[in-house]
Amino acid sequence: MKGRLKSFTGWFLILVLALGPLSACSSSDETNSSGGSSSDETLDIFSWWTGAGEEDGLNALIDLFKEEYPDIEVENAAVAGGAGTNAKAVLASRMQGDDPPATFQVHGGSELNDGWVAAGKMETLNDLYESEGWEDKFPEDLIDLVSKDGDIYSVPVNIHRGNVLWYNTSVFEESGVEPPKTFDEFFAAADKLQEAGVTPLALGDKEPWTATHLFETALLGTLGADDYKKLFTGELSFSDPKVKEAAENFKKMLSYVNEDHSSRNWQDASQLVADGEAAMNVMGDWAKGYFVNDLNLKVKDDFGWVATPGTEEMFMVITDTFGLPKGVSNPEDVKKFLSVLGSVEGQDAFNPLKGSIPARVDADLSNYDEYGKETIEDFKSASLAPSLAHGSAAPEGFVTKVNQAINIFVTQQDVDQLISSLEDASGDLK
Amino acid sequence: MKTETTMRSVTVTTRKKRSLTKDHMLAIGFLIPSILLVGVFVYGFIGWTGYVSLSNWNSLVPDFSFVGLKNYLYLFGDFRFQADLRNTLFFTIMFILAVIVVGQILAILLDQKIQQESLFRNIFFFPMALSFVVTGVVWQWLLNPSTGVNLFLAKLGLDSKWYTDTTIFPAIGWGKIEFGIPIAMIAVVIAAVWQMTGFSVAMYLAGLRGVPEEVREAARMDGANEFQVYWKIIMPILRPITVSVIIIMAHISLKIFDLIYAMTGPGANFVTDVPGVYMYETTFRGNYYANGAAIAVVMLLAVAIFIVPYLWSSRKGEA
Numbered sequence: 001m002k003g004r005l006k007s008f009t010g011w012f013l014i015l016v017l018a019l020g021p022l023s024a025c026s027s028s029d030e031t032n033s034s035g036g037s038s039s040d041e042t043l044d045i046f047s048w049w050t051g052a053g054e055e056d057g058l059n060a061l062i063d064l065f066k067e068e069y070p071d072i073e074v075e076n077a078a079v080a081g082g083a084g085t086n087a088k089a090v091l092a093s094r095m096q097g098d099d100p101p102a103t104f105q106v107h108g109g110s111e112l113n114d115g116w117v118a119a120g121k122m123e124t125l126n127d128l129y130e131s132e133g134w135e136d137k138f139p140e141d142l143i144d145l146v147s148k149d150g151d152i153y154s155v156p157v158n159i160h161r162g163n164v165l166w167y168n169t170s171v172f173e174e175s176g177v178e179p180p181k182t183f184d185e186f187f188a189a190a191d192k193l194q195e196a197g198v199t200p201l202a203l204g205d206k207e208p209w210t211a212t213h214l215f216e217t218a219l220l221g222t223l224g225a226d227d228y229k230k231l232f233t234g235e236l237s238f239s240d241p242k243v244k245e246a247a248e249n250f251k252k253m254l255s256y257v258n259e260d261h262s263s264r265n266w267q268d269a270s271q272l273v274a275d276g277e278a279a280m281n282v283m284g285d286w287a288k289g290y291f292v293n294d295l296n297l298k299v300k301d302d303f304g305w306v307a308t309p310g311t312e313e314m315f316m317v318i319t320d321t322f323g324l325p326k327g328v329s330n331p332e333d334v335k336k337f338l339s340v341l342g343s344v345e346g347q348d349a350f351n352p353l354k355g356s357i358p359a360r361v362d363a364d365l366s367n368y369d370e371y372g373k374e375t376i377e378d379f380k381s382a383s384l385a386p387s388l389a390h391g392s393a394a395p396e397g398f399v400t401k402v403n404q405a406i407n408i409f410v411t412q413q414d415v416d417q418l419i420s421s422l423e424d425a426s427g428d429l430k
Numbered sequence: 431m432k433t434e435t436t437m438r439s440v441t442v443t444t445r446k447k448r449s450l451t452k453d454h455m456l457a458i459g460f461l462i463p464s465i466l467l468v469g470v471f472v473y474g475f476i477g478w479t480g481y482v483s484l485s486n487w488n489s490l491v492p493d494f495s496f497v498g499l500k501n502y503l504y505l506f507g508d509f510r511f512q513a514d515l516r517n518t519l520f521f522t523i524m525f526i527l528a529v530i531v532v533g534q535i536l537a538i539l540l541d542q543k544i545q546q547e548s549l550f551r552n553i554f555f556f557p558m559a560l561s562f563v564v565t566g567v568v569w570q571w572l573l574n575p576s577t578g579v580n581l582f583l584a585k586l587g588l589d590s591k592w593y594t595d596t597t598i599f600p601a602i603g604w605g606k607i608e609f610g611i612p613i614a615m616i617a618v619v620i621a622a623v624w625q626m627t628g629f630s631v632a633m634y635l636a637g638l639r640g641v642p643e644e645v646r647e648a649a650r651m652d653g654a655n656e657f658q659v660y661w662k663i664i665m666p667i668l669r670p671i672t673v674s675v676i677i678i679m680a681h682i683s684l685k686i687f688d689l690i691y692a693m694t695g696p697g698a699n700f701v702t703d704v705p706g707v708y709m710y711e712t713t714f715r716g717n718y719y720a721n722g723a724a725i726a727v728v729m730l731l732a733v734a735i736f737i738v739p740y741l742w743s744s745r746k747g748e749a
Contacts, residue, residue: 085715088714088715092490092714096492118491207695208695208696259575259591260576260591260594262593262594262697263570263574263593263594395717396717397717399715399716400711400715400716400718404509404510407698407699408700410699412699
């Protein structure tokens with residue numbers, strides 16, 4: 001009896017173990033099919049724009065392209081999920097397998113330059129910029145973000161601002177708080193809000209990058225744009241006293257956040273502000289899209305915004321760009337698409353729907369809401385700083401390690417340990 | 431065509447030797463394709479992963495220069511990986527114990543010749559049909575500290591932070607981390623047990639049905655009470671099932687990824703992080719391919735510790 005039972009369970013076990021890998025395989029099949037085929041004639045546009053506003057923006061852009069070039073077949077090869085993480089994983093395997101998409105979404109800055117350009121996978125676009133006359137149509141700082149060693153490698157389609165403090169206007173009015181501009185004003189306002197029984201600052205760091213996002217705004221506000229940028233070129237060490245001061249500011253900000261921050265994502269945190277349970281939230285301006293499109297709030301009436309403490313004249317820039325990978329079969333078609341993407345019409349078709357502002361300096365202001373108009377003006381005059389949390393300032397490897405150090409810091413709050421982990425990680429900057 | 435002719439010639443030579451029958455040849459012919467596929471796509475890639483884990487490939491550009499155990503040394507000195515090992519250890523222990531105990535109790539209750547037994551059997555087994563991702567999302571909301579069951583528990587004065595709790599109990603300093611039971615993991619264990627207990631119920635029920643009534647009768651005749659019948663007679667008979675449950679659950683819990691990824695993510699201070707999540711993030715977010723491969727190898731070895739002795743003993747048993 002016992003023997004039979006044992007051999008039965010043994011066979012059963014072998015069956016289960018043998019079937020296990022099959023279920024693991026099925027997930028990779030899905031990504032393959034969504035990656036789509038890159039046959040000779042189709043132009044597959046690879047991105048992670050599958051959310052409400054952004055997908056509409058991409059489709060508007062594709063429609064515009066089809067109007068101008070009706071005989072070129074276009075395929076929207078977007079990969080959903082993980083704020084681009086899934087797409088980047090699919091992209092990496094396609095690039096390494098020499099099966100690149102015709103063009104793909106990539107953040108300007110380190111993600112492009114230290115990633116695909118350094119790997120020798122991108123074509124230069126100097127001639128396209130020249131023939132389209134773009135060199136003075138994009139801000140110089142921005143062209144620098146998509147260039148390496150004097151060559152230009154991608155076309156920016158939009159700009160998001162990272163250093164925005166969103167607040168609930170009625171909560172601010174009820175507690176008699178003015179939008180804070182400096183750290184001192186921020187902490188004073190936070191104390192007042194806490195007394196009034198409102199959570200001063202909403203945070204949702206279930207995905208740790210949101211905490212890094214908050215930290216980078218504290219870094220920018222404490223160091224200023226120039227010193228902030230020097231951190232990533234190695235000209236300024238992370239052991240600098242000012243970095244420590246930034247970490248102390250960050251630590252103090254963390255003392256005002258909602259207790260359940262680690263169970264929320266950024267949308268949940270924004271929702272706390274929308275519902276009036278929390279007063280403020282630091283997030284990039286994609287949060288505006290969430291407030292307006294998903295939660296039906298009114299710009300300025302229901303929620304307001306101000307640059308994060310100490311960053312009034314600065315602009316933490318996150319830019320989505322598209323480039324031309326090496327080894328595609330139809331480079332001329334890709335350039336045609338990029339020329340539409342970089343045109344005024346292209347940028348004005350995409351950005352109002354996506355909720356970002358155009359990368360060009362000569363776009364038509366009337367297409368944008370109050371937030372957009374104000375941000376476009378700020379963008380012209382502010383000094384630009386590349387975002388760390390979104391891969392523009394430093395290579396992904398460094399960002400991953402910073403995310404880990406920040407995730408530990410949020411709980412342990414040990415400033416010295418944070419500084420020393422940042423220093424250790426800075427070896428990966430090169 | 432070509433393979434057919436070679437096969438035919440092989441058959442001719444073997445027929446002379448008479449050591450292999452036609453049936454054997456047929457079996458081998460059927461097996462060869464799957465042996466080749468498994469050889470390449472399972473063992474070949476396990477070998478490849480092992481090779482990558484010894485290389486310097488920690489950026490987008492592949493770099494296969496040999497660096498020895500550097501990636502492993504980095505991992506074992508890393509706060510996050512140490513936390514992962516601790517979390518996996520306690521998750522596995524709590525998860526397996528709960529699945530065995532709850533599964534056995536439910537199976538014994540079901541075995542009491544109750545009415546509508548198949549209905550209950552299906553209810554217990556049903557969560558197995560769900561994906562871990564579904565379970566993770568549902569339990570994330572059920573055990574969310576500001577919603578879900580906490581709204582009831584708070585009324586009873588039992589407030590819990592569930593998976594956002596960063597407490598480690600009893601928090602003994604060890605390496606860079608505190609060693610002990612991560613309280614946040616209990617929430618994940620509850621979700622995992624909810625999903626997987628149906629499996630052990632089915633296994634134990636099958637086992638209980640295989641115990642002949644005469645054995646129980648005989649024990650009762652010898653003066654054993656019902657508790658003693660279960661403890662001294664039934665449980666020892668069910669031991670091979672318990673071993674199987676342990677092995678199947680261990681290989682699930684040591685490799686767990688989807689449940690954690692959907693339910694909690696790495697967690698504050700990495701209290702709910704596991705090697706699978708770390709491997710995914712470091713490989714595909716950070717482009718640390720060699721580090722990711724090293725994590726994969728460590729996970730494989732951990733599972734092997736459970737599986738290999740079992741396969742060994744069952745092979746001996748059959749021979």
